[in-house]
Amino acid sequence: MDVTMKDVAKLAGVSLSTVSRVLNDSSLVREETALKVKKAVEKLDYQINDSARILRTNTSNLIGVIGAGMEHPFLANLLKGIEAEAREKGYALIYGDSDGEFEKEQNYLNIMKQKKIDGIILITTNYYNDLLNIVKNYQIPVVFASGYISDPEISCVTVDNVAAAYDIVEYLCRAGHKEIAFIKGPDLDLLASQERLRGVKLALRMSKIKYDSQKFIEGDFTFESGYSAAAKIIDRFPNTSAIFAFNDEMAIGAIRYLAEQQIKVPEEISVVGFDGIEMGEYVKPSLTTIKQSGYELGLKSIELLNKIIEGQEVEDNKVFIPHKLVVRESTNKLNKLNLKKEVENTKLN
Amino acid sequence: MDVTMKDVAKLAGVSLSTVSRVLNDSSLVREETALKVKKAVEKLDYQINDSARILRTNTSNLIGVIGAGMEHPFLANLLKGIEAEAREKGYALIYGDSDGEFEKEQNYLNIMKQKKIDGIILITTNYYNDLLNIVKNYQIPVVFASGYISDPEISCVTVDNVAAAYDIVEYLCRAGHKEIAFIKGPDLDLLASQERLRGVKLALRMSKIKYDSQKFIEGDFTFESGYSAAAKIIDRFPNTSAIFAFNDEMAIGAIRYLAEQQIKVPEEISVVGFDGIEMGEYVKPSLTTIKQSGYELGLKSIELLNKIIEGQEVEDNKVFIPHKLVVRESTNKLNKLNLKKEVENTKLN
DNA sequence: TTGTAGGCGTTATCAC
DNA sequence: GTGATAACGCCTACAA
Numbered sequence: 013m014d015v016t017m018k019d020v021a022k023l024a025g026v027s028l029s030t031v032s033r034v035l036n037d038s039s040l041v042r043e044e045t046a047l048k049v050k051k052a053v054e055k056l057d058y059q060i061n062d063s064a065r066i067l068r069t070n071t072s073n074l075i076g077v078i079g080a081g082m083e084h085p086f087l088a089n090l091l092k093g094i095e096a097e098a099r100e101k102g103y104a105l106i107y108g109d110s111d112g113e114f115e116k117e118q119n120y121l122n123i124m125k126q127k128k129i130d131g132i133i134l135i136t137t138n139y140y141n142d143l144l145n146i147v148k149n150y151q152i153p154v155v156f157a158s159g160y161i162s163d164p165e166i167s168c169v170t171v172d173n174v175a176a177a178y179d180i181v182e183y184l185c186r187a188g189h190k191e192i193a194f195i196k197g198p199d200l201d202l203l204a205s206q207e208r209l210r211g212v213k214l215a216l217r218m219s220k221i222k223y224d225s226q227k228f229i230e231g232d233f234t235f236e237s238g239y240s241a242a243a244k245i246i247d248r249f250p251n252t253s254a255i256f257a258f259n260d261e262m263a264i265g266a267i268r269y270l271a272e273q274q275i276k277v278p279e280e281i282s283v284v285g286f287d288g289i290e291m292g293e294y295v296k297p298s299l300t301t302i303k304q305s306g307y308e309l310g311l312k313s314i315e316l317l318n319k320i321i322e323g324q325e326v327e328d329n330k331v332f333i334p335h336k337l338v339v340r341e342s343t344n345k346l347n348k349l350n351l352k353k354e355v356e357n358t359k360l361n
Numbered sequence: 362m363d364v365t366m367k368d369v370a371k372l373a374g375v376s377l378s379t380v381s382r383v384l385n386d387s388s389l390v391r392e393e394t395a396l397k398v399k400k401a402v403e404k405l406d407y408q409i410n411d412s413a414r415i416l417r418t419n420t421s422n423l424i425g426v427i428g429a430g431m432e433h434p435f436l437a438n439l440l441k442g443i444e445a446e447a448r449e450k451g452y453a454l455i456y457g458d459s460d461g462e463f464e465k466e467q468n469y470l471n472i473m474k475q476k477k478i479d480g481i482i483l484i485t486t487n488y489y490n491d492l493l494n495i496v497k498n499y500q501i502p503v504v505f506a507s508g509y510i511s512d513p514e515i516s517c518v519t520v521d522n523v524a525a526a527y528d529i530v531e532y533l534c535r536a537g538h539k540e541i542a543f544i545k546g547p548d549l550d551l552l553a554s555q556e557r558l559r560g561v562k563l564a565l566r567m568s569k570i571k572y573d574s575q576k577f578i579e580g581d582f583t584f585e586s587g588y589s590a591a592a593k594i595i596d597r598f599p600n601t602s603a604i605f606a607f608n609d610e611m612a613i614g615a616i617r618y619l620a621e622q623q624i625k626v627p628e629e630i631s632v633v634g635f636d637g638i639e640m641g642e643y644v645k646p647s648l649t650t651i652k653q654s655g656y657e658l659g660l661k662s663i664e665l666l667n668k669i670i671e672g673q674e675v676e677d678n679k680v681f682i683p684h685k686l687v688v689r690e691s692t693n694k695l696n697k698l699n700l701k702k703e704v705e706n707t708k709l710n
Numbered sequence: 711t712t713g714t715a716g717g718c719g720t721t722a723t724c725a726c
Numbered sequence: 727g728t729g730a731t732a733a734c735g736c737c738t739a740c741a742a
Contacts, residue, residue, distance in 0.1 A: 029713060029714080042711060045711080059471060059475050061735050061736070063416040064734070064736040065735080066736095067410070067413050067734090067735080068717085068737050082437065083441050088431065088437040095456065106453055109445065124406050128411070128412060215725060243449075268644075270644075291640055293617075295613075296645050310604055336581065365719055377730090378722085378731095379729075382728085390727070391727060394727080394728080410720070412718090413718070413721090416736090418720080419734080711742105713742075714739105714741075715740090716738100716740105717736100722734105723733100724732095725729085726729080
C-alpha cells in the first residue's frame with residue numbers, strides 16, 4: 013500500500029498528530045521537529061490521502077464544472093481561464109459535459125455532491141431554471157458563467173449580452189443598414205441568446221427599424237448552421253444588406269455561403285459576429301464582431317466563486333466582463349451600390 | 362449534516378450492512394428488504410459519501426486528464442471525446458492544464474495521486490520522458506494521447522503522424538511541387554512534431570527532393586505563428602510553390618498572410634495543414650489537410666485506459682486512429698504559371 | 711510543544 | 727439473509 017502518515021511518524025520518531033500539524037502548517041510545532049518530519053515526508057515521497065482528509069474535514073478543494081458545447085473556441089478559452097485561476101487558488105477541477113441535457117446535468121450534480129465539491133461553475137444554458145432549484149437545495153456555492161441570472165440569490169458572471177448586441181446592431185444601423193437579417197442562437201438557449209435578442213430589438217427600435225421575426229433564422233452556434241441560415245436569408249430576403257450572427261462561427265459559416273454565391277462581403281452584404289474568437293482575425297474578410305474574453309470570464313467566475321466559498325463579503329453577485337466592438341473587414345458603410353440595390357428592391361417589393 | 366447510510370438504515374429499519382449491500386447490488390438481499398431500503402434512499406435523497414467509499418475501497422472511478430493547449434479546436438474535441446466515453450464507462454474526470462510546464466505536470470500528477478485516481482490520460486508533449494518515469498513509479502495505469510511512445514511498457518493512442526505527414530507531402534510532390542516550405546511545430550514538442558518531421562523527410566527522399574533544414578520554420582501551432590512563418594518563407598524562399606503547416610491553424614494563418622500579400626492560393630502557392638478541424642472547411646480557400654478525429658482519439662484513449670484499469674487483456678498497447686487526406690481548395694497541381702516561375706527562379710539562383 | 715484517542719461514512723469479515 | 731464490528735487514513739479535542 014501507499015505511504016501513510018503513520019510511516020512518516022515512525023520514520024521521524026514522532027506521533028501522528030505531530031505529522032498532521034506539520035503538514036497543515038500549524039504554528040504549534042518546534043522548528044526542529046517540523047524539519048525532521050519534512051525530511052521523512054521527502055524521503056518517503058509521502059502523499060496525503062485526500063479521501064481521508066475530505067472525509068474528516070468535509071472540504072475538498074474541488075470545484076465542479078458543468079458545461080456544454082465546450083469545444084467551441086470561446087468556451088474552450090473559458091475553460092482555460094477557469095482552470096488557470098482555480099489552480100492559482102488551490103482548487104482542482106471536476107469537469108463534466110452535459111451536452112445540454114437535463115438528465116446529464118442532474119447526474120453530474122449528484123456525482124459532484126458525492127465528492128463534496130466546494131463549489132460549482134455552471135456553463136449550461138438550457139433548463140437552467142431546474143438546475144437552479146437543485147443547486148439551491150444542495151446549498152453549494154454556485155456561479156453561472158453563461159448569462160445573466162435574475163434570481164437575486166444566484167451569482168453569475170457574464171458579458172452584458174443585451175448591451176453588446178445593442179452596440180453591434182446600432183453600429184450596423186449607423187452605417188446605413190436597414191435591411192438586417194439575423195442568425196440567432198437556439199431557442200432552447202434561454203440565457204445568452206435571449207439576452208442578445210433583447211439587445212437587438214432595443215437597437216432596432218432606437219433606429220426606427222421595424223422588428224420582423226421572420227428575419228431571425230435559428231442557428232445552433234455551429235459553422236454549418238450559419239452556412240445554411242445564410243442560404244435561407246438570401247433566399248427569403250434578397251435585399252438584405254447586413255447579417256448579424258449570434259456568434260462568430262455562424263458568421264464565418266455565413267460568409268462562406270455568401271462567397272460561394274459570389275456575393276461580396278462587405279460590398280454587397282456586411283456580416284458581423286459575436287465573441288471575438290481568434291479565428292475571426294484570420295478569415296477573409298476578417299470579421300467585425302463583439303469581442304469578449306472567454307479566459308477572463310473563466311477567471312472572474314472562479315474569483316467570485318472563491319469569495320463565496322471563503323465566506324468573504326461579495327459586493328455584487330452579478331459581474332459583467334467588458335466587451336468591445338471590433339470593426340474589421342466584413343462590414344462597411346452602405347455605399348452607392350448597396351443603396352441603389354436597396355432602392356430597387358424596395359420598388360420591386 | 363448530510364444524510365448518511367445510518368439515516369437510511371434507521372428509516373428502513375435495517376442495519377448499516379444491509380443498506381450497503383443494497384447500494385452495491387449484492388445479491389444476498391431479500392427483494393423485500395431491498396425495496397424498503399431503496400424507498401428510504403429515495404425519501405431521504407441519500408447521496409453516498411464518495412470520500413468514505415474511496416478511503417475504504419481505494420478505488421475512485423476517477424480519471425485524471427493532464428493536457429496543454431486544450432483550447433486548440435483539435436484538442437478541445439479530444440477532451441470532448443474523453444469526457445463522453447469516460448462518462449459512458451462510469452468515470453468522472455479530474456482535469457488539469459499544464460501549459461506544457463513540467464512543474465505543473467508534476468504538481469497535477471501529485472494531486473491526482475492523492476485523489477486515488479484509477480488512471481490517467483496524458484496529452485502533454487514536452488518533457489514526456491520525465492513524466493513517464495514518474496508515472497511508472499506511481500504504478501497508475503496511463504495512456505498517452507499525444508503521440509507515439511516507443512517505451513513498450515507505455516500505452517498510447519495516436520494518429521500515425523509519420524505516415525500522415527508522409528501522405529500529404531507525397532500528395533504535394535505528385536502534384537508537381539518541388540519547392541516546398543514547412544511550418545513545423547515547436548522544437549519542444551517531442552512527439553507529434555518530431556514524428557511529422559520524420560514523415561516529411563521520408564516523403565522528400567522518396568520524391569528525390571533534397572532536404573533543406575532552412576525551409577522548416579518553427580511555429581507554435583497558433584494562427585499568429587503561421588502568419589509570421591509565412592512571412593519568413595516568402596521573404597527567404599520567394600520561389601516556394603507549396604507550404605505544409607503542421608496544423609490547420611498555422612496553415613490558416615499562412616493563408617491569411619499570403620492573401621494580404623496578394624499571393625493567390627492555390628494558384629501561386631498551395632497550402633496544406635494537418636488535423637482537419639472544422640474551420641478548415643469554411644475559410645476561403647478551404648483547406649487541404651490531413652483529417653483525424655480528436656473525438657475518436659479521446660474515445661479510444663479512454664477505451665484503452667479502461668481495459669488496463671480493469672485488468673483486461675490488451676492485445677496492443679499502441680493504438681492508431683485513422684487519418685485521411687482531404688483535398689480542398691487550397692491546393693492544386695502545379696500549372697504552367699508556377700512551372701514557368703520555378704524555372705525562372707532556378708535560373709536566378 | 712507533543713501524544714492519545716475518538717470519529718468522519720463507508721465496506722468487508724465475521725458471526726448468527 | 728442479516729447484523730455487529732473492525733478497519734481505511736486523517737484531523738482535532740483533550741491531556742500531559
